[in-house]
Amino acid sequence: MHHIAGNIVVARPELDLRQLHAFVDLAEELHFGRAAARIGIAQPPLSQQIQRLERRMGCRLLVRGGGARLALTPAGRAMLPAARQALAELEAGLGAARRAARGQTGLLRIGFTPSIALTTLPPLVRDFRQRYPGVAVQLSEHTSAAQLEMIHAGRLDLGFLRDPPEDAGLSRHTVAxxxxxxxxxxxxxxxxxxxxxxxxxxxxxxxxxxxxxxxxxxxxxxxxxxxxxxxxxxxxxxxxxxxxxxxxxxxxxxxxxxxxxxxxxxxxxxxxxxxxxxxxEIVLFWRDTAADDVLRNFVALCEAASARGPAPRPRQRSPATSA
Missing domain, CATH: 3.40.190.290 (D-Maltodextrin-Binding Protein; domain 2)
Known part of the structure; x- marks a missing residue:
């Protein structure tokens, strides 16, 4: 298959991932029996996959050595590190996509009013960062009115407000x-x-x-x-x-x-x-239409913390010690 980059037609290699995996396993074992056992298939299907890959590439990748042992050709030696890197990058990409889909990576922008930084916000952010270390948390201090405007505009994902007005366009949860x-x-x-x-x-x-x-x-x-x-x-x-x-x-x-x-x-x-x-009342606000798994994970953490009960209040000094 070809694709066009500007005015240049570039060939796009089409390789079957099963064939690429089979080549790497066989190149590392240099033995059909051991490679087939490692993959979990019989030897004939493994041999067929390698033959299809060689036909696709137009060159031999492995040749028979002494006995049942195989040897990499110069083309095979050149191909092996590239195949390993391609498979490793694909695995890393799939893992990153799955983590993003579970809300384990990304960015969370949290607004708060100043006094909330003295109470509920620090433990919630600390617990969230411990549970989701791959998420970057961006904190910014704003008035209540500014936070509501920024959440509506999409410049904040959620905000902590004190005794806020009602806002029909936003979801809310009373944190404390x-x-x-x-x-x-x-x-x-x-x-x-x-x-x-x-x-x-x-x-x-x-x-x-x-x-x-x-x-x-x-x-x-x-x-x-x-x-x-x-x-x-x-x-x-x-x-x-x-x-x-x-x-x-x-x-x-x-x-x-x-x-x-x-x-x-x-x-x-x-x-x-x-x-x-x-x-x-300390209230968490976010957009009803938000479909962000990172945001949902943070809201769920806040809801669970609220269900466990309030954090301990600051210790009150007695008049004898504070007078």
């Missing part, structure tokens, strides 16, 4: 419910309490994450305050939880935050659980 805590300046009177009632924060200067960083989460926090009977006095806003924690440490106000923010350990800040049980 994270408790909310109070961040207090170390010298604040409420720092002596083991737990803080949300209503006790009425009139306190509040430090909030900007609406652009997480509008749904901010709305949820403000709603909790209204249910407790007050509207928070917003003293300052910040784009990151690390900045909010720094402002609390500086004594500029108090904050409601996900429990994972307690891992930001600053000398001027303490954290206390709330009397009420208030939570923030």
């Amino acid at each position: 419910h994270e408790a909310l805590i109070v961040l207090l300046p170390r010298a604040h009177p409420l720092a002596a309490a083991r737990r803080v009632a949300l209503a006790a924060l009425a009139g306190e200067p509040f430090l909030l994450v900007r609406a652009a960083a997480g509008p749904s989460f901010r709305t949820r926090l403000l709603g909790f305050c209204r249910e407790a009977g007050f509207a928070p006095v917003v003293a300052q806003e910040a784009g990151e939880w690390s900045t909010v924690a720094g402002l609390v440490s500086a004594g500029l106000g108090v904050a409601l935050a996900p429990a994972s923010v307690a891992r930001i350990n600053l000398p001027g800040m303490v954290h206390r659980p709330l009397v009420q049980t208030l939570h923030s």
